[in-house]
Amino acid sequence: MAIKTDMKVSAIQNLAEVRAMIKRHKANDYIFAIIGLIALMLGLLTLLTLFVDLLYDGSSRFNLQFLSDFPSRRAEHAGLLSAWVGSALVMTVTFIAAVPMGVAAGLYLEEYAPKNWFSDLIEINVSNLAGVPSIVYGLLALGLFVYALGFGQSILTAGLTLGLLILPIVIVSTREAIRAIPVAIREAAYAVGATKWQVVYDHVLKYSYGGILTGIIIGMARALGETAPIITIGALTFIAFLPPSPVTLEPPFLNFEWLSSGFTVMPIQMFNWLSRPDHAFHVNAAATGAIIILVTLLMNGTAIYLRYKIRKNIKW
Numbered sequence: 316m317a318i319k320t321d322m323k324v325s326a327i328q329n330l331a332e333v334r335a336m337i338k339r340h341k342a343n344d345y346i347f348a349i350i351g352l353i354a355l356m357l358g359l360l361t362l363l364t365l366f367v368d369l370l371y372d373g374s375s376r377f378n379l380q381f382l383s384d385f386p387s388r389r390a391e392h393a394g395l396l397s398a399w400v401g402s403a404l405v406m407t408v409t410f411i412a413a414v415p416m417g418v419a420a421g422l423y424l425e426e427y428a429p430k431n432w433f434s435d436l437i438e439i440n441v442s443n444l445a446g447v448p449s450i451v452y453g454l455l456a457l458g459l460f461v462y463a464l465g466f467g468q469s470i471l472t473a474g475l476t477l478g479l480l481i482l483p484i485v486i487v488s489t490r491e492a493i494r495a496i497p498v499a500i501r502e503a504a505y506a507v508g509a510t511k512w513q514v515v516y517d518h519v520l521k522y523s524y525g526g527i528l529t530g531i532i533i534g535m536a537r538a539l540g541e542t543a544p545i546i547t548i549g550a551l552t553f554i555a556f557l558p559p560s561p562v563t564l565e566p567p568f569l570n571f572e573w574l575s576s577g578f579t580v581m582p583i584q585m586f587n588w589l590s591r592p593d594h595a596f597h598v599n600a601a602a603t604g605a606i607i608i609l610v611t612l613l614m615n616g617t618a619i620y621l622r623y624k625i626r627k628n629i630k631w
Contacts, residue, residue, distance in 0.1 A: 366608055373602025381602060385555040386584065390595030395603060397554045398584035401470070402539065404558060404573060405580055408474020409538050413482045414531055420482075421489025421527075426515050445483035452480045453547025461548055468549035470558060471574040476544050481534035488530020492523035525625035532618035536611045542582040552587040554579045581607055 384394025424441075428434045456476035466472045496519055504514040520527075558576035562568060581603055588600035 366605065369601045369605040369608065373598055373600075373605050376599055376602035377605075381599075386553055386587075387555075390588075390593055390599060393588070393596070393599055395581065395584060395606070397557060398579050398581045398603070399606075400557055401554070401578040402580040404470050404561070405473045405477065405545075405578065406535060406539060408471060408574070409477040409481065410535065412475050412478030413485055413534070417482050417485025417531075418489050418527060421486040422493065422515065422520070424486070425490045425493045426511075426519065441483050441486050445487055448543075449480055449541050450543040450547060452476055453544030455479070456544060456548050467575065468551075468577065469575045470578045472548050473545055473550065473578060473580070476548055477538040477541060480541065480544060481538050484534040484537070485531055488534070489523075489527050492526025492530065493519055495526060496522045525622040528625070529618040529622045532614050532621075536614040536618075539614070540582055540607055540611060542586060545580055545583055546586075550583050551577050551579045552583055 381394050382399065383396055384392060385396050386398070387393040424434065424438065428437075453476060456472060456479065460466045460472040460475055461468060466475075500518050500522065501514055504518050509517070554577060558573040558578060559570055561570055561573050563570050585600045585603040585607070588596040588603070591597075
């Protein structure tokens, strides 16, 4: 009888200890959630404050004339035309150089590459490259593209440089999106006689498309705001002309001379205006900074929307 009583008391004590431990862990989770929320709100409020300050300072320059005029030595007549056109052309080269190769590399590493020490070494190096400072890519491009290959300080060099910068991001995001696909989908496809390529093309890529697209857009948004590698390869800080048009009215309707043209981009133009003592140029810089942030937020918002829309339309 005494033994049963002791066992009952011990069980009650153990139950009390378990409840106390659960209560303590819930309290720790609650405290951590509050700390995380405070950190998030501090970051968002800081960004919002800076963004509102840029909007306020540059509000007088938010008009079509600012977007359609060339830079000028007179602040009230200075515009952003050559800068945003240069950014658009550089982003085009960046997309062509990085996205197909990045998606293909991520697909190969995840679906086709043998799982051995060599593929593990490649995976580690790709992950490390995603965190390398952008100035390192600028120095690499200066030695490789500008001097070794003779591309010069051109749009092609800038696009390839930023392509190298976002290539690891595209590869990593592609691999992560593919890893999120349930194994059951592959097994079901194999069960009905599908080949490896049919499984990858018709099922894996289809279901991972949203995640891959999100990684691509986020990588492009990062490239849009980069300054260090563009300065390193010699982007112009003042340019009052546009590159040749990529499209012509005469056959073959394409012109590639713009690839070797001098250029500037919006972050460089912003840097140029900030370096001047006249306050009116600082107003132009604030307007440019607000535009860059708006475009970046728009691209990230588009990525989130597309990911949600694609996942919603896919039925597992």
